[in-house]
Amino acid sequence: MKTAIALALAGALLTVDVVAADRDWDGKKLYRYTNEHGVQVLDDRVPPRYVAGGYEILTPTGRVLKVVEPALTGRQLAEKQRREARAAADLQLLKRYNSVADIESARNRKLAMVQQDMAILRSNIASLERQIENEEAVAARTQRNGETISQELLARIDNLREEAKVVSERLLLREKEAVTINQEFDQASSRYQELAGN
Structure with missing residues (x-):
């Protein structure tokens, strides 16, 4: 019971921290994409060769602003x-x-x-x-x-x-x-x- 309360409080504090950090957000965006090795990369831009693979736009605190889906193949399209x-x-x-x-x-x-x-x-x-x-x-x-x-x-x-x-x-x-x-x-x-x- 104490553990559940502690986890709930930690989650609430983390949420407060993220919300407070987002309130001070200066508009800077980060981009998360997967490179050719299957590794997720966090960067201030998406290199053109990875754009078709899809990516996410995030705030510096990690909140996802937008998800850009991977481009469809001819058959999928x-x-x-x-x-x-x-x-x-x-x-x-x-x-x-x-x-x-x-x-x-x-x-x-x-x-x-x-x-x-x-x-x-x-x-x-x-x-x-x-x-x-x-x-x-x-x-x-x-x-x-x-x-x-x-x-x-x-x-x-x-x-x-x-x-x-x-x-x-x-x-x-x-x-x-x-x-x-x-x-x-x-x-x-x-x-x-x-x-x-x-």
């Missing part, structure tokens, strides 16, 4: 950036949605717009195919009658085929977009459940 990006994405996810039902509702709205565009594109393709069939029927009749098919008719058929190809490519892009939307919302839903569970 990439990992840190990945973690920060993930944390930012998680925060955004939690701000945007209040539940998994909100995520599903947003998915349905986004998919509805894409599916509406896809329906319009399919309708356009069907219309273009009918026009191509009609123009080709005219060309076939003309040829059966022994007449020459006009260049204008051939150009119209080519233009319609080209237009149908462009619309088909747009439809393919929208179909891929629908798949991507589903994947993104699946990931968002899964991640939201992980975060909400924590």
